[in-house]
Amino acid sequence: MLAKKFELDSMQVDDLWSLHQQISAILSTRIKAEKHELEKRLTILSRGMGLMDQVGNSRPVGERPRRRYPIVLPRYRNPQTFETWSGRGKRPRWLVAAIKSGRKIEEFLMNENNGTRGRQNP
Numbered sequence: 740m741l742a743k744k745f746e747l748d749s750m751q752v753d754d755l756w757s758l759h760q761q762i763s764a765i766l767s768t769r770i771k772a773e774k775h776e777l778e779k780r781l782t783i784l785s786r787g788m789g790l791m792d793q794v795g796n797s798r799p800v801g802e803r804p805r806r807r808y809p810i811v812l813p814r815y816r817n818p819q820t821f822e823t824w825s826g827r828g829k830r831p832r833w834l835v836a837a838i839k840s841g842r843k844i845e846e847f848l849m850n851e852n853n854g855t856r857g858r859q860n861p
Contacts, residue, residue: 815847823849
């Protein structure tokens with residue numbers, strides 16, 4: 740390593756810019772070389788252990804993919820806007836507001852035949 744001491748405060752802008760470009764070029768080549776070495780090591784490790792089917796894929800070989808979950812049908816319906824909710828996850832705003840106003844959640848239950856199971860609105 741060079742033992743030169745630069746007095747950066749007293750250097751001209753053009754000199755500082757050329758120094759910046761030189762440093763950037765050196766850093767870029769070193770980073771690329773180090774990345775290449777790490778990728779080679781990773782390839783050797785993944786091939787040797789046999790756990791990874793591809794470099795960068797986190798699923799081990801032989802492990803089955805995640806199963807697909809079934810479609811969840813809606814159970815509740817807003818009679819004014821016909822928005823639906825399956826009963827899973829956070830309650831929708833329209834249902835929370837209706838419950839706060841004194842209505843019951845059973846009033847919004849859907850029926851497979853006519854669309855509502857609860858109270859009928861004329």
